[in-house]
Amino acid sequence: MDEPENIRNIAIAAHVDHGKCIAGDARVALADGTVVEAAELHRRVRADGEPVDRDGEAFAPRDDLEVVSLDRATGETTAEPLAAATRREATEPLVRVRTSDGHVLETTPEHRHMVLTDTGVMEFE
Structure with missing residues (x-):
């Protein structure tokens, strides 16, 4: 998008050791300015990454990939290193969040959704 002021930001917040589980078609902003779908990011990291779990679906990037x-x-x-890209089948229905301008994000139910406002950060369960 050519007009950054029109971009709406949704953040997925969770403890550092917990996954930020989003649907495969969710867009992920990379630090280099590109945006990719979560499923594509997983495919990229899996192709060159190092397995980090027994299930073989979590991979750590070998390069300095930042999100x-x-x-x-x-x-x-800020730009932060991607710890791992994980693919898992949802075991329960995803929560669908729709922004006032019609964008949709789906996450697992246990993750908080944050909204950036003019007065700071508000956290919602």
Whole structure:
């Protein structure tokens, strides 16, 4: 998109050891400015990455792949290394979040959804 002020940001927040489970068609912002679907990101990392779990579906990138992350202390976006890309089948229905401008994001139920506002970061269960 050529107009950054029109981009709506949705953040998936979870403890550092927990996955941020999103649907495969969810868009992930990379630090280099590109945006890819989660399933495509997993395919890329799996092709060149190192397995990090017994199931063979979590892979750590071998290169310095960075994603856009939220610094909760400052509310600023930062570039952070991608720890792993994981693919799992959902065991329960996904939660569908629709923004006021019609964008949709699906996540697993246990993850919080954050909205950036003019006054700071608000966290929702």
